Amino acid sequence: MPDSSSRWYNPGVKQPGLKRDERLARVIDAAIDHVDEAVLITTAGLDLPGPEIVYVNDGFCRMTGYAAEEVLGKTPRILQGPKTDRAELDRLRRCLSQGKPFYGGEITNYRKDGSEYVLAWYILPMVDDAGEITHWMANQRDVTERRALEDQLRHQALHDPLTGLPNRVLLMDRLEHALKRADRREGRVAVCFMDLDDFKVVNDSLGHEAGDRLLVALAGRLEGSLRREDTLARFGGDEFVVLIEDAPDASRATGVADRIVDALREPFVVEGREVFATLSMGIVLADSPRERPEDLLRKADIAMYRAKEKDKAGYAVFDPSMNARVVERMESEGDLRRALRLGEFTVHYQPKVLLETGAIVGVEALARWVHPERGLVPPAGFIPQAEESGLIVPIGRWVLEEACRQAREWQTLHPIDPPLVVCVNISGRQFRYPGLVQDVARVLRESRLEPGSLDLEITENVLIESAQNGLPVERLRRLGAKMIIDDFGTGYSSLSYLKRLPVDFLKVDRSFVEGLGRDPKDEGIVSSVIDLARVLGMETIAEGVESVEQAERLRELGCRFAQGYLFSKPMAAEEMGELLATGARLTGSASGGGPQPDAPGGA
Ligand code: C2E
Ligand code: MG
Ligand code: MG
Numbered sequence: 001m002p003d004s005s006s007r008w009y010n011p012g013v014k015q016p017g018l019k020r021d022e023r024l025a026r027v028i029d030a031a032i033d034h035v036d037e038a039v040l041i042t043t044a045g046l047d048l049p050g051p052e053i054v055y056v057n058d059g060f061c062r063m064t065g066y067a068a069e070e071v072l073g074k075t076p077r078i079l080q081g082p083k084t085d086r087a088e089l090d091r092l093r094r095c096l097s098q099g100k101p102f103y104g105g106e107i108t109n110y111r112k113d114g115s116e117y118v119l120a121w122y123i124l125p126m127v128d129d130a131g132e133i134t135h136w137m138a139n140q141r142d143v144t145e146r147r148a149l150e151d152q153l154r155h156q157a158l159h160d161p162l163t164g165l166p167n168r169v170l171l172m173d174r175l176e177h178a179l180k181r182a183d184r185r186e187g188r189v190a191v192c193f194m195d196l197d198d199f200k201v202v203n204d205s206l207g208h209e210a211g212d213r214l215l216v217a218l219a220g221r222l223e224g225s226l227r228r229e230d231t232l233a234r235f236g237g238d239e240f241v242v243l244i245e246d247a248p249d250a251s252r253a254t255g256v257a258d259r260i261v262d263a264l265r266e267p268f269v270v271e272g273r274e275v276f277a278t279l280s281m282g283i284v285l286a287d288s289p290r291e292r293p294e295d296l297l298r299k300a301d302i303a304m305y306r307a308k309e310k311d312k313a314g315y316a317v318f319d320p321s322m323n324a325r326v327v328e329r330m331e332s333e334g335d336l337r338r339a340l341r342l343g344e345f346t347v348h349y350q351p352k353v354l355l356e357t358g359a360i361v362g363v364e365a366l367a368r369w370v371h372p373e374r375g376l377v378p379p380a381g382f383i384p385q386a387e388e389s390g391l392i393v394p395i396g397r398w399v400l401e402e403a404c405r406q407a408r409e410w411q412t413l414h415p416i417d418p419p420l421v422v423c424v425n426i427s428g429r430q431f432r433y434p435g436l437v438q439d440v441a442r443v444l445r446e447s448r449l450e451p452g453s454l455d456l457e458i459t460e461n462v463l464i465e466s467a468q469n470g471l472p473v474e475r476l477r478r479l480g481a482k483m484i485i486d487d488f489g490t491g492y493s494s495l496s497y498l499k500r501l502p503v504d505f506l507k508v509d510r511s512f513v514e515g516l517g518r519d520p521k522d523e524g525i526v527s528s529v530i531d532l533a534r535v536l537g538m539e540t541i542a543e544g545v546e547s548v549e550q551a552e553r554l555r556e557l558g559c560r561f562a563q564g565y566l567f568s569k570p571m572a573a574e575e576m577g578e579l580l581a582t583g584a585r586l587t588g589s590a591s592g593g594g595p596q597p598d599a600p601g602g603a
Contacts, residue, residue, distance in 0.1 A: 033058035038119075038140040041126070042076060044133045046097055050075040051136060063119075063142050065112035076138070081110040092123065099125055099133055106143060118147045160234040162212055163219040171233035171241055175293040178245050179286060189286045190247035192257060192315070193300035194222075194279040195308070196238035198393060201435045202275060205442050210270045217268050218277055225259040240279075241297070250317050253283045257315040276434055280308040281315035308390050332385045339382075340394055344370050347402050350570040351579070351586060352423065352541065352563050355555045358585035362421030362455065364563060365403035366570045367395065387429050396430045397439055404447035404454065406573055411453065414580040423455035423484065428462045437475045444479065451480025457507065459486050464497055477502055484541070489525060498536060506533045508559070510544025517549040527557050534558070548589050 032039055038060035042051035053071050061067060064079065071078065080089070088107050095102040102123040108116050119140040126135040158170040166174070178189045196218065203211040215238065222240060223232055231243040244253050260279060267274035282304025286296055303318035310316065339345060349363040369377040386392040407422035414420070430436060444451050456476060463473065463485055473483055482504040489509045508529050515522025526542070533540045542554045545564030554562055566588035568579070 029057075035059050036141075038063045038138075038142075040076065040138045040140070042136050042138070044125070044135055046093065050077060054135065060140070063111075063117065063140065064109075070112070079109040081108070081114075081116070083108040083116060084110075096123065096125075096136065101125065106147065109140075117142055117144045119143060163216055163234050165219055165223075165240075166231060166233040168233065168235050171231065171235065171243065172293050174231050174233075175243055175296065178243060179291065179293065179296075182245070182286065183290075185246075187246045188248060189296075190244040190250065190253035191284050191286075191296050191300045192242040192244065192253050193235070193282045193284075193297065193304045194240045194242070194260070195281075195304055196240075197278045197280055197308070198433065198435055199238035199277075200394060201397075201439065202270070202277075205438070206271055206273070206275075214268055214270050214275060214277060217270070218264075221263045222260060225263040226256065230256070235297075241300070247285060250283060250285050253285065254315065254317065257281050257283060261314070278434070280304055282307055282318060283315055284318040305389075309388055333389045333391065336382060336386055336389065336391045336395070339369055339371070340391065340398070344372070345395060345398060346370050346572070347399055347406070348570040348572055349406075349576040350563055351568045351576070352421070352561055353567050353586050355551060355560055355562050358567070358587035359416075360420070360580065360584070360586060361416075361418075361561065362423055363407070363576060364423040364457075364570075365399055365406075365425070367399050367425075383427065387427055390429060392427050392429050393433050396424075396426065397443075400424050400439065400443050401447070404443050404449045407453060408447045408449045410577060410580055411449075413577070414583070416583075419450065419453050420580070421453050421455055421482075422449070423457055425457045425486065426462075428459075431458055431462050431472070437472045437479070440476060440481060441479055444481075452482070454481045455484050455505070456481050457484040457486040460488060460490070463501055463503065473502055477504075487543075488529060498532070503538060505539045505541055505561075507541045507543050510564075513542050513544045513550055513554070513564070514546075516553045517547075523553070526554070526559075530558050545588075551588060 035057065036059055039055075039057040040053060040060050041055035042053050045051055053074055053076060056066075056068050056071055060071075064071075085105075085107050088105060092102050092104065104121040104123070106118055106120050108118050110116055120143050121138060121140045123136050123138045125133040126137055128134050158167060158173075159165065160167045175189070175191070181187070182189045196215075199211065199214075202214055215234075219232070219234065219240070222242075226232055226242060229245055233241045233243070235241045242256060244256060247253055260281070264277055264279065267276045269275070282300045282302065284296055284299040284303060299318045299322075302322050303316045306322055307314050307316040316322075346368050347365045348368050349365060351360045352362040352364060353359060354361050367379050367383070369382050371377045374381075383392065386395050403422050403424050407420060411419045426436070440454075440456070443449075444454065463483075477483060483502065484505040484507050485503050486507050487509040488506040489512055506529055508526055512522045512525045512529070516526060517523075530540045539561065540559045541561040541563065542550075542559050543563045545551050545554065545562045545566045547566060550564075551562060551566055567586035571579075
């Protein structure tokens with residue numbers, strides 16, 4: 001041990017009256033008090049009652065809230081508490097008993113007021129001239145803030161900021177661990193992948209903030225219907241995943257799904273409005289503990305899509321046959337999604353005429369896809385896929401918006417009396433979609449189109465289903481829109497249904513119109529449909545009228561309205577606008593055909 005005097009420049013020696021050691025000791029004391037860190041010196045005894053504190057600096061008092069006289073003579077154990085890491089203390093004891101310096105990790109201690117702080121520390125032995133350890137000097141640095149920040153960053157990295165739920169990263173981690181645990185215990189793990197049905201509608205109609213609020217409320221309800229052991233994570237936008245440990249068979253997971261369906265029966269209130277949220281869920285049970293988390297999630301996702309296809313607001317359990325259809329479906333679905341995003345859909349219009357005068361009284365909106373490679377694709381080329389994937393809902397909504405906006409514009413530019421009517425086709429899937437009535441109401445409001453100027457066409461079968469399930473025909477009519485049964489005669493409506501069903505028009509299918517003037521059976525059918533409509537207080541429209549004879553016959557039979565190539569093929573909005581501007585009457589007889597036909601690929 002070097003003599004301390006050799007390490008210090010000490011002018012005190014030249015000053016008589018002050019003993020060298022005292023002066024230096026005071027300087028060192030003051031210096032140590034200014035250090036930000038806590039310095040604590042104890043006696044070296046390790047036997048009980050343990051080392052005694054013989055010195056603390058001001059830094060220690062600032063850090064712990066103790067005054068020096070409160071701790072002098074006590075053991076450092078007064079700083080420990082329930083969260084103090086025992087293993088770290090054991091390591092410390094071992095180190096000190098061997099007389100070695102101790103470089104600690106981080107440890108939690110307790111201030112005088114009981115609050116916790118985290119410190120990084122080290123302890124050095126102090127030896128006397130003979131090399132004996134007489135004291136231990138502990139140095140402690142308060143890292144509570146840094147630790148809190150680290151914890152916060154870690155939390156942020158693993159949780160979704162909106163809902164506070166575990167995020168995808170944490171989910172994958174837990175899933176991996178759950179699979180390992182299941183392997184050890186020979187248990188099984190189930191995953192339920194959930195996607196909010198038609199979340200876009202909420203976002204688009206109520207705004208993103210409302211959408212966020214719905215997600216938060218939804219997360220709360222989901223959590224409420226799970227056990228504590230199950231992990232609920234937000235996987236992405238409107239996707240959530242539940243990880244269910246110890247699921248001996250699918251019934252644990254389907255039980256969870258049932259509870260979730262129940263929990264969503266009541267509407268949410270967002271921005272003062274009631275919003276019904278439903279989830280489509282896909283369930284998968286891990287067959288083998290060696291299954292990878294990402295494969296498990298992919299399967300659950302596939303099953304979820306199956307649930308969406310079947311009918312929303314339900315669940316499907318994965319089975320391997322689902323794999324095959326996925327590739328095919330994803331391609332066409334991806335195409336359609338892209339088309340929707342890039343605005344590749346357009347609407348063509350076919351005039352509806354009053355047979356008596358040839359006046360255009362309305363237009364039917366017919367969707368077209370302007371495909372970058374395939375050109376103009378008619379509905380037959382994409383509506384079935386859209387229907388299957390559920391994309392018909394957003395596509396149909398877009399058609400409705402566009403058609404109403406356009407009709408309103410034409411009403412202003414080319415006014416007629418009564419105002420031009422626009423007719424929009426609604427498919428089965430759209431009709432079952434719970435937000436349809438809200439959508440129609442919103443579109444009418446935003447386009448400022450009179451509800452009486454909107455006709456909605458559905459097919460017989462969809463309508464019949466509606467009669468059985470109480471679907472929204474009544475509510476749509478209450479909004480003021482009129483209902484048309486499209487392709488009438490090809491479905492299976494019974495007279496008793498027709499009597500009860502609140503519709504305004506029957507649209508005679510083209511297949512019957514075709515035989516008019518040629519086939520007495522068709523004549524009979526068309527004539528009965530017209531009579532039937534009259535008895536039930538409905539109007540009749542004939543579709544697919546291609547010849548003057550057909551038009552003539554229809555008029556004789558008492559049908560007032562018609563559509564068909566005889567008058568005009570469907571055409572782009574611009575052309576339709578020009579036609580309306582002329583105020584032309586379409587009788588089909590003089591010119592031997594209507595104006596220019598649909599663009600290539602059209603009907
Ligand atoms: P629809 O509602 O029965 O429409 C009538 C179809 O017959 C149209 O075919 C029209 O172009 C065609 N057509 C009209 N007059 C004649 C004619 O004189 N002769 C012949 N041979 N055909 C005629 P398009 O545009 O290909 O539409 C086919 C179907 O696709 C529609 O049948 C409708 O069910 C569906 N669709 C069209 N647009 C939409 C839409 O926006 N949403 C939904 N959900 N379905 C749509
Ligand atoms: Mg139609
Ligand atoms: Mg039709």
